[in-house]
Amino acid sequence: MSKFTTRCLEKGWTPSIPVGNYNRYDCILDRGNGLERIQVKTGKLICGSIVVKVSTSIYSWKGLPGVRRGYKNDVDYFGVFCSSTDRCYLIPIDDAPKNELSLRVDKPKNRQVMRIRWAKDYEI
Numbered sequence: 001m002s003k004f005t006t007r008c009l010e011k012g013w014t015p016s017i018p019v020g021n022y023n024r025y026d027c028i029l030d031r032g033n034g035l036e037r038i039q040v041k042t043g044k045l046i047c048g049s050i051v052v053k054v055s056t057s058i059y060s061w062k063g064l065p066g067v068r069r070g071y072k073n074d075v076d077y078f079g080v081f082c083s084s085t086d087r088c089y090l091i092p093i094d095d096a097p098k099n100e101l102s103l104r105v106d107k108p109k110n111r112q113v114m115r116i117r118w119a120k121d122y123e124i
Contacts, residue, residue: 001026001040003081007088007124024074036076038090045084048106050119052080055099070098080122089122 005015005027014030015038025037043050055068071078071093078096080089080103089103095117103119 001081004038004040004079004088007081008079011124024071027079029077029079037074038077038079039071039075040079040081043080043082043089043103045082045105048104048108050080050082050085050089050103050105052078052101052103053099054078054096054101068099071096072098085119087119088124089119090124091117091122095122 001017005017008015008029011031013032016028016030018025018028024039026040027038029036029038039054041052041054043052045051055070057066058069075093077093078089078091078101080091080101081087082089085105091101091103102117103122104116105119107113108116
Protein backbone atom coordinates (compact mmCIF):
# COMPACT_ATOMS: atom_id res chain seq x y z
CA MET A 1 0.00 0.00 0.00
CA SER A 2 2.88 2.38 0.68
CA LYS A 3 4.06 2.30 -2.96
CA PHE A 4 0.55 3.17 -4.11
CA THR A 5 0.05 6.02 -1.63
CA THR A 6 3.55 7.37 -2.36
CA ARG A 7 2.74 7.44 -6.08
CA CYS A 8 -0.51 9.28 -5.36
CA LEU A 9 1.38 11.90 -3.34
CA GLU A 10 3.86 12.31 -6.22
CA LYS A 11 0.88 13.06 -8.51
CA GLY A 12 -0.32 15.75 -6.09
CA TRP A 13 -3.26 13.70 -4.84
CA THR A 14 -4.13 13.25 -1.15
CA PRO A 15 -4.54 9.66 0.08
CA SER A 16 -6.05 9.06 3.52
CA ILE A 17 -6.00 5.76 5.40
CA PRO A 18 -9.16 4.89 7.39
CA VAL A 19 -8.94 3.83 11.02
CA GLY A 20 -10.04 0.26 11.80
CA ASN A 21 -10.00 -3.08 10.01
CA TYR A 22 -13.61 -3.40 8.95
CA ASN A 23 -13.77 -1.13 5.93
CA ARG A 24 -14.21 -2.60 2.47
CA TYR A 25 -11.72 -0.04 1.14
CA ASP A 26 -8.06 0.58 2.02
CA CYS A 27 -7.81 4.29 1.42
CA ILE A 28 -9.70 7.41 0.45
CA LEU A 29 -8.24 9.42 -2.40
CA ASP A 30 -8.78 13.12 -3.02
CA ARG A 31 -7.78 14.04 -6.57
CA GLY A 32 -9.48 17.44 -6.38
CA ASN A 33 -12.91 16.36 -7.64
CA GLY A 34 -14.37 14.58 -4.60
CA LEU A 35 -13.39 11.64 -2.44
CA GLU A 36 -12.94 8.18 -3.93
CA ARG A 37 -12.83 4.82 -2.14
CA ILE A 38 -9.83 2.73 -3.19
CA GLN A 39 -9.17 -0.97 -2.61
CA VAL A 40 -5.41 -1.48 -2.94
CA LYS A 41 -4.22 -4.77 -4.43
CA THR A 42 -0.93 -6.33 -5.47
CA GLY A 43 -0.56 -7.41 -9.06
CA LYS A 44 1.63 -10.26 -10.33
CA LEU A 45 3.20 -10.26 -13.78
CA ILE A 46 2.25 -13.53 -15.47
CA CYS A 47 2.88 -14.19 -19.18
CA GLY A 48 2.91 -10.52 -20.14
CA SER A 49 -0.11 -9.46 -18.07
CA ILE A 50 -0.52 -8.07 -14.57
CA VAL A 51 -3.00 -10.33 -12.82
CA VAL A 52 -4.99 -9.05 -9.83
CA LYS A 53 -7.54 -10.83 -7.65
CA VAL A 54 -10.44 -8.40 -7.31
CA SER A 55 -12.66 -10.34 -4.94
CA THR A 56 -12.32 -11.68 -1.42
CA SER A 57 -13.08 -15.08 0.04
CA ILE A 58 -15.54 -15.25 2.91
CA TYR A 59 -15.43 -18.49 4.86
CA SER A 60 -18.01 -19.76 7.30
CA TRP A 61 -16.87 -20.51 10.83
CA LYS A 62 -19.07 -23.62 10.63
CA GLY A 63 -16.81 -25.15 7.99
CA LEU A 64 -19.13 -24.47 5.07
CA PRO A 65 -17.56 -23.72 1.67
CA GLY A 66 -16.26 -20.23 1.08
CA VAL A 67 -17.95 -17.61 -1.03
CA ARG A 68 -16.19 -15.09 -3.29
CA ARG A 69 -17.37 -11.53 -2.83
CA GLY A 70 -16.68 -8.65 -5.21
CA TYR A 71 -16.31 -4.96 -4.39
CA LYS A 72 -19.13 -3.50 -6.51
CA ASN A 73 -20.83 -0.62 -4.61
CA ASP A 74 -18.12 -0.78 -1.90
CA VAL A 75 -15.24 0.90 -3.76
CA ASP A 76 -14.82 3.30 -6.66
CA TYR A 77 -11.39 2.14 -7.87
CA PHE A 78 -8.79 -0.56 -7.48
CA GLY A 79 -5.31 0.76 -6.83
CA VAL A 80 -2.73 -1.78 -7.99
CA PHE A 81 1.02 -1.98 -7.46
CA CYS A 82 3.08 -4.49 -9.44
CA SER A 83 6.66 -4.96 -8.22
CA SER A 84 7.75 -6.54 -11.53
CA THR A 85 6.89 -3.38 -13.46
CA ASP A 86 7.49 -1.05 -10.47
CA ARG A 87 4.34 0.81 -11.52
CA CYS A 88 0.98 1.70 -9.98
CA TYR A 89 -2.39 1.55 -11.70
CA LEU A 90 -5.83 2.99 -10.93
CA ILE A 91 -8.71 0.95 -12.35
CA PRO A 92 -12.36 2.05 -12.10
CA ILE A 93 -14.58 -0.59 -10.49
CA ASP A 94 -16.73 -0.61 -13.65
CA ASP A 95 -13.70 -1.70 -15.72
CA ALA A 96 -12.97 -4.68 -13.46
CA PRO A 97 -14.49 -8.14 -13.85
CA LYS A 98 -15.94 -9.83 -10.78
CA ASN A 99 -13.04 -12.10 -9.70
CA GLU A 100 -9.79 -11.49 -11.57
CA LEU A 101 -8.42 -8.56 -13.54
CA SER A 102 -5.70 -8.68 -16.20
CA LEU A 103 -3.78 -5.66 -17.42
CA ARG A 104 -1.76 -6.41 -20.52
CA VAL A 105 1.86 -5.19 -20.51
CA ASP A 106 3.30 -7.02 -23.53
CA LYS A 107 1.74 -7.48 -26.94
CA PRO A 108 0.08 -10.89 -27.18
CA LYS A 109 1.91 -13.46 -29.30
CA ASN A 110 -1.26 -14.27 -31.23
CA ARG A 111 -1.61 -10.56 -32.16
CA GLN A 112 -5.16 -10.40 -30.80
CA VAL A 113 -5.81 -6.81 -29.64
CA MET A 114 -9.57 -6.51 -29.19
CA ARG A 115 -10.99 -6.26 -25.65
CA ILE A 116 -7.57 -5.99 -24.02
CA ARG A 117 -7.11 -3.84 -20.94
CA TRP A 118 -3.70 -2.28 -21.52
CA ALA A 119 -1.76 -1.52 -18.35
CA LYS A 120 -0.48 1.77 -19.82
CA ASP A 121 -4.08 3.06 -19.99
CA TYR A 122 -4.45 2.77 -16.20
CA GLU A 123 -0.95 3.75 -15.10
CA ILE A 124 -0.57 6.60 -12.62
